[in-house]
Amino acid sequence: MKGIVFTEFLDLVEIKFGLGMVDKIINQSKLESEGIYTSIGTYSFSEMLQLLQHLSAQTDISIDGLLLTYGEHFFSVIKKTYPGLLATYKDPIEMLSSIENHIHIEVRKIYPDAEFPTFIVEEKTENSLIMIYKSGRAMHHFGLGLMNKTFEHFNSTASIVLEKIKEDGTEVKFIITKN
Structure with missing residues (x-):
């Protein structure tokens, strides 16, 4: 890490x-x-x-509560460190759906040995997104914190539901609906 x-x-x-x-x-x-x-x-x-x-x-x-708060805090680090990356996007759904195929690739250029969770987009519309999170670290609440702040960054809100696919939290479905 x-x-x-x-x-x-x-x-x-x-x-x-x-x-x-x-x-x-x-x-x-x-x-x-x-x-x-x-x-x-x-x-x-x-x-x-x-x-x-x-x-x-x-x-x-709870650890999940701490991770949620930490994810929200960490968004400010991303905002400060990668302002150009955030400026690429005009919408939170667009940004979140590109985590795997753009954002992680860009961050890997700076931290080549970084290990990221996997985000698989299952379904995407203009106002909704369903993604599967996979990581042996089970830090999905950190991801939820980042997602909350992503919507805030774009002056938007969303309903984000977590469904554990694996009870240990290593595989979770995020169901995101933009308000």
């Missing part, structure tokens, strides 16, 4: 819960990196999982 995911996560934890919480969850975890991350480094997903588990235990916020 790319370091930017860790650095931004810890920045969010500091903003929401304070530097003491950052120290606490790092110290509670058994991290090969010792909690020292660079945005261009690559780290084990197990480290993120430990940080999330400890933050969840400390805050009584």
Whole structure:
């Protein structure tokens, strides 16, 4: 997992819960990196999982809830880092339907060894989109947070329903209907 995911996560934890919480969850975890991350480094997903588990235990916020908030936060990182990429799109449905075939390809140019979830478009209309998310990391609520902010970016709203295809969350259907 790319370091930017860790650095931004810890920045969010500091903003929401304070530097003491950052120290606490790092110290509670058994991290090969010792909690020292660079945005261009690559780290084990197990480290993120430990940080999330400890933050969840400390805050009584579910891991899915934390991932949703983090996904919403991470959209601002994308907006700041890739403004040209976002400017390519005029509509949130268009943008979300191009995650696999355009956005991930562009980001891979910067982070060639990045591992992304797979998004398969099952059905697309002007105002709706059905996509299948597949990832061994089961971070679909992070994706939901990004989707929420995508609609906000385009001054739009949507109903987004998650249906777990696999109970462990490694395969999820997103049913998106633009309001």
